Amino acid sequence: MTFWTEGEPIADQAAPDGPIETRWERRQFGAKLVNPANRRKLTVIVVGTGLAGGSAAATLAEAGYKVRSYCYQDSPRRAHSIAAQGGINAAKNYRNDGDSVYRLFYDTVKGGDFRARESNVYRLAQVSVNIIDQCVAQGVPFAREYGGLLDNRSFGGTQVSRTFYARGQTGQQLLLGAYQALERQIALGNVEMHARHEMLELVVVDGKARGIVVRDLVTGAISTEFADAVVLASGGYGNVFFLSTNAKGCNVTASWRAHRKGALFANPCYTQIHPTCIPESGTHQSKLTLMSESLRNDGRVWVPVRAGDDRLAADIPEAERDYYLERIYPSFGNLVPRDIASRAAKNVCDEGRGVGPGGLGVYLDFADAIARLGRDAVEAKYGNLFEMYERITGDDPYTTPMRIYPAVHYTMGGLWVDYDLQSTIPGLFVVGEANFSDHGANRLGASALMQGLADGYFVLPNTINDYLAAGPFRPLTESDEEVVAARALVEERIDKLLSIDGDRTVDSFHRELGHIMWEYCGMERTEEGLTKAISLIRSLREEFWTRVKVPGTGETLNQNLERAGRVADFFELAELMCVDALHRAESCGGHFRAESQTPDGEALRHDDEFSYVAAWQFTGTGEPPVLRKEALEFEYVHPSQRSYK
Amino acid sequence: MNLKLRVWRQTDPSSRGRMVTYLVEDISPDASFLEMLDVLNERLILAGDEPIAFDHDCREGICGMCGMMINGVAHGPSRATTTCQLHMRHFKDGETIDVEPWRAAAFPVVKDLVVDRGAFDSIIQAGGYISAPTGAAPDAHATPVPKVDADAAFEAATCIGCGACVAACPNGSAMLFTAAKVGHLGLLPQGQPERDTRVVGMLEAHDEAGFGGCTNAGECTTVCPKGIPLTLIGRLNSDYRKAVTKRG
Structure with missing residues (x-):
């Protein structure tokens, strides 16, 4: 059976060459500018109001463009960036501990297991320092020391302290900064905000992205919105697993609709499984809650030495505990990158040494930290996380070790973009988690916030000018052929979903899809499992389209209709993820193929065969997609086997 | 656990709402309040009824999207806890629970428990x-x-x-x-x-x-x-x- 075909390779035409330190400056100089008087005549649509979308919309409006912003939540302040806990990296070297732009670049390329573009990552490290300045100027209340200067902490995958934070609520504070900048632009009339609106289709005219079809989630009204460029900042697709740390509403629909219209989807199989989440408690489970990775700075991860040891943690003596991360990875210890920590947890649980119900958990123990630093110091650092843990589980982590287990957290893959963050559809830009660009096969902790804000505040507002300089483009009307067709597609799909009137709920399908993905496309993947998953997904998708029951009508707030559309797109994405995971017969970062490991069980890359970005072209539902390879070249950081031992 | 819920149902901003009673059986005390509503909604859909609309998103107490009056108290009985973080272990088996939307002139009801x-x-x-x-x-x-x-x-x-x-x-x-x-x-x-x-x-x-x-x-x-x-x-x-x- 043919699961995919191979097409022409693809190249990043916008990428500058020359010394890496000067590439971004040269690209900015080489890009066309738009005269301030002309910016008023140009409209940009931004879909999503998280760190990337919120900061992009505010910054583009400050520059003088007319911006229209859309989010599915009731306010732009609620986008899921708000839930990021631990912090944001920046190469400030305020600690004088040997950090630099180059080291952040190096750590990120290595952490991504040599599957990211060097040029993009270097730029990310460069603008990281501006992000902190920008956020402080906006009033983001980062943690400070007694001298009044900013505090830093260390994070997984690095040996320097470059992470800025605001207690365990860094994402919230950064997002509120972007949100407030956005609200200021709304008040000034530069941004038209449309909350409780969901993008359901991309409008492509003359080969250019020119607008979107949206549904007003309150009234059900479908409308078409036009612009000179469209920016997708619609986040990641972790909810394809049903259970993940994403918000319940997070979905792939905006990206997937663009993919179906011709935008290539890159590296969909690269998913990040976060090692420190609260384990499942039963079949009612609707999402998983992350405990910030920063906890690994002071918490020690362990399981009993003996399989099947069901004594309480307190009754297991020191000699019968296996602090397995410290044992296997002595130089990084509990701070190994996420992919490594997650797989190690899976391995000890597979050995029967897991703790708690079902044996799916490991301990994260703060007893030593409390003895060393005192309870007050631990509370000051992690108080809100400990409270959250206790609220959910009913256990007190000051006296009983936390139980944690890996959960899907972030997706490194996304729509393919060039150095300018433009997709393969001219005029369609993609920022933040929705694109694939900077994290390679694995993202380091505290780098998602950095990338979202880098894209939105500093990269996109510079690169989009080069495209918009050719505008304004020809005015569109509701009766243009492509516009009518895009709208009809949306209406037909809604009618179809409402008319099936079957006997299974949307959530029951989503849960089953999630099980398939977790089992066969989760922490460990095999050729056999992925092949099986593809056939299971196909038959479940068919069943969905004949048996799903969506109550109510399309003319009102209908949360099941919203979910049904999202799950329908997850079905198609799920298959592509499995195809991508199947084709990549190597292990790298968050993608672990059981067939490709070193003798001691570490991920084994095959750089000779797989040192490329896999960008997929859509050919039809259930049809084999076309693989377009973008070769990766490493001039500065030479690929080596990642070692954290 | 088994519970009796009395939930505010309102079709749209202009129509009159009313309290509707639902018996919800076999709920795990480890479920969150919203997960309990999910279970009820799944049962309502299969029974051919309209599920209850409520706002929620992150379900980890930080996005601020969820919120309802639970027995007359905003976000329910646990202090410093959003509705999504409230767990059923804080209720008694057989308890009757009233669930209503935020009530305020500046927050008009959109539908059921959803307000603007x-x-x-x-x-x-x-x-x-x-x-x-x-x-x-x-x-x-x-x-x-x-x-x-x-x-x-x-x-x-x-x-x-x-x-x-x-x-x-x-x-x-x-x-x-x-x-x-x-x-x-x-x-x-x-x-x-x-x-x-x-x-x-x-x-x-x-x-x-x-x-x-x-x-x-x-x-x-x-x-x-x-x-x-x-x-x-x-x-x-x-x-x-x-x-x-x-x-x-």
């Missing part, structure tokens, strides 16, 4: 920001901020904008929400240039949006899932007096 909190955004638009266009910032260490101020600003900034304060207030006032933002920005050196215009603008927007006045009832801070302190309202009043005195 757009008025909060309009308060922020009226000055809840520091004007710092992208690119214009000095180095982050150019202005040290005393730790005590930074910590106090952070405490105020943890407001999630859920609206529980308004729902709990006998006057339907959003003074705690407004004071949290005025306090957050006013405690920082970066927030000083706009301190006067901010407090005046935000209070005007607050009143225009239809929120009531503050009479220091203190219900707001009692139900606040983030424990935003009432003292911030005193600070707001003081800032406001200074601002209008200066303005003359």
